[in-house]
Amino acid sequence: MNFTTQMDAARKGVITRELETVARKENMDVAALQQLVAEGKVVIPANKNHVSLEPCGIGRGLRTKINVNLGVSQDCCNVESEMAKARYAVELQADAIMDLSCYGKTAEFRRRLVEISPVPIGTVPVYDAVGYYDKELEEITAQEFLDVVETHARDGVDFMTIHAGINRETAVTFKKNPRLTNIVSRGGSLLYTWMELNDRENPFYEYYDDLLEICRRYDVTVSLGDACRPGSLKDATDASQVHELIILGELTRRAWERDVQVMIEGPGHMPLNEITANMVMEKKLCHGAPFYVLGPLVTDVAPGYDHITSAIGGAVAAAAGADFLCYVTPAEHLRLPTLEDMKEGIIASRIAAHAADIAKGVTGARQWDDDMSEARRNLDWPEMFRLAVDPDKAKRYRAESQPEHEDSCTMCGKMCAVRNMNRVLRG
Structure with a gap:
C-alpha cells in the first residue's frame, strides 16, 4: 500500500520499518505505537532522503529525548569544528541534532551532517534564508522563504522549526502587552521584523498549506516554533506566549489533516512553580502533540551554569508531559559552546530526561x-x-x-x- 508520511502509513494500517525500529527500541507493542503515531501523539522524524537515519520516536509513553544545537555563524564559521561536535554529540547519546547555521557554507554543512548522522537532523529555514539570498531581510519574498524550506527538505532534514504562530494577530497581542525581554526567539524576531517592514502577514502562516505540501512530500516533521517563548521569568505565561500557543493548536490540526507530523516548541525561561501548569496547558491546547522545550531555565541569574538551571526545569517539564528537551550548555547567553560545554549540556539534559522517565514510569527506566x-x-x-x-x-x-x-x-x-x-x- 502506498503512503506519504509515517502518520499516513499508521492511519492506513501500514507498519513501516521506522515504526518497527522505534517499537523495538522502546519495548512497546507495535500496534500501540502505530495508534499513537496515527493520532499525532508520537512523531517519528524520518525524511525519505535521510538514508543514514536510525529512527527514533518522540512523544507519549516513550523515553524522553534530548536535542543538541550546533551550526556555523558569522563569528564562528568553522565547519570542521561543528562536524566534530556532531560526531561527539552522537557518541554522547544525543537523540537529535539541530543545525542552526546562518552564515557561510550552510548547504555544504547541512548535507554533510545529514550524510553522516544516524540521528534525526533539524533546521530552522528562516535562519538560512537571510544568508542564502545575501540580501536585506525585507527584500526576501514569501516564495523565497518556501523555496528554502524545500531545499532543506530535499537535503534530507527530518524536522524543521517553523515559526508560523507569530501572525499579525499575535503581533498585535505582543504590542498591547509589553514584555521585559521582548521577543528572544531568533526566528520569531526575524519574522516579526519582516512583517513590520513589509506590512504583510507572516509568509509561513499565510502560505501554511503550501509549506505542509512540501513537508508531506518528503515526510518532514513540522516543529512549530514558539516565537513568543519567554526570555525571562517575568515574561513567562504571558498573553503573547499563550496567544501564540492557541494559534499553534490550530496549525497542528491543519497539519494532521494532511498527514503531516507535528511537534510543538515551548519555553524558554519560567519559574519552577509555573512549569507543570504550562505543560498541561500545551498538551490541552495542542491536542496531545509531542512537546519540545528549551529548558525551561528556572532562574535568570546563572550565566555559566545554565546547563543546571535548564536541567532543573527540564526534569520538571518532562515529568509533567514534555517529550523532547533541547539541551542548554554552560555557554548559553555568553558564546558559542566548545566541545566540553557541549558535553556538560548533554550530560545535564540526559540526567534530567532520565529522572523524568522514572517519574513517568517509562518502561525500563x-x-x-x-x-x-x-x-x-x-x-x-x-x-x-x-x-x-x-x-x-x-x-x-x-x-x-x-x-x-x-x-x-x-x-x-x-x-x-x-x-x-x-x-x-x-x-
Missing part, C-alpha cells in the same frame, strides 16, 4: 538505577563505571583519590557503611 544500586551494594567499581551516565568522569574521580582499602573510597574509608554492612550481614 527504573531498571538502570536498580542495577547501579546493586553494583554499589556489591562495591563493584567496574560495573558502577559501566552503568554511569559519564563513565570517563567516574573513573577519573576514582583514580584521582585512591583509598587504603579497595572496597571503599576516600570519603569514608574503613567507616564505609556499605562495606561494614556487607561484612556484618555475611557474618
Whole structure:
C-alpha cells in the first residue's frame, strides 16, 4: 500500500520499518505505537532522503529525548569544528541534532551532517534564508522563504522549526502587552521584523498549506516554533506566549489533516512553580502533540551554569508531559559552546530526561538505577563505571583519590557503611 508520511502509513494500517525500529527500541507493542503515531501523539522524524537515519520516536509513553544545537555563524564559521561536535554529540547519546547555521557554507554543512548522522537532523529555514539570498531581510519574498524550506527538505532534514504562530494577530497581542525581554526567539524576531517592514502577514502562516505540501512530500516533521517563548521569568505565561500557543493548536490540526507530523516548541525561561501548569496547558491546547522545550531555565541569574538551571526545569517539564528537551550548555547567553560545554549540556539534559522517565514510569527506566544500586551494594567499581551516565568522569574521580582499602573510597574509608554492612550481614 502506498503512503506519504509515517502518520499516513499508521492511519492506513501500514507498519513501516521506522515504526518497527522505534517499537523495538522502546519495548512497546507495535500496534500501540502505530495508534499513537496515527493520532499525532508520537512523531517519528524520518525524511525519505535521510538514508543514514536510525529512527527514533518522540512523544507519549516513550523515553524522553534530548536535542543538541550546533551550526556555523558569522563569528564562528568553522565547519570542521561543528562536524566534530556532531560526531561527539552522537557518541554522547544525543537523540537529535539541530543545525542552526546562518552564515557561510550552510548547504555544504547541512548535507554533510545529514550524510553522516544516524540521528534525526533539524533546521530552522528562516535562519538560512537571510544568508542564502545575501540580501536585506525585507527584500526576501514569501516564495523565497518556501523555496528554502524545500531545499532543506530535499537535503534530507527530518524536522524543521517553523515559526508560523507569530501572525499579525499575535503581533498585535505582543504590542498591547509589553514584555521585559521582548521577543528572544531568533526566528520569531526575524519574522516579526519582516512583517513590520513589509506590512504583510507572516509568509509561513499565510502560505501554511503550501509549506505542509512540501513537508508531506518528503515526510518532514513540522516543529512549530514558539516565537513568543519567554526570555525571562517575568515574561513567562504571558498573553503573547499563550496567544501564540492557541494559534499553534490550530496549525497542528491543519497539519494532521494532511498527514503531516507535528511537534510543538515551548519555553524558554519560567519559574519552577509555573512549569507543570504550562505543560498541561500545551498538551490541552495542542491536542496531545509531542512537546519540545528549551529548558525551561528556572532562574535568570546563572550565566555559566545554565546547563543546571535548564536541567532543573527540564526534569520538571518532562515529568509533567514534555517529550523532547533541547539541551542548554554552560555557554548559553555568553558564546558559542566548545566541545566540553557541549558535553556538560548533554550530560545535564540526559540526567534530567532520565529522572523524568522514572517519574513517568517509562518502561525500563527504573531498571538502570536498580542495577547501579546493586553494583554499589556489591562495591563493584567496574560495573558502577559501566552503568554511569559519564563513565570517563567516574573513573577519573576514582583514580584521582585512591583509598587504603579497595572496597571503599576516600570519603569514608574503613567507616564505609556499605562495606561494614556487607561484612556484618555475611557474618
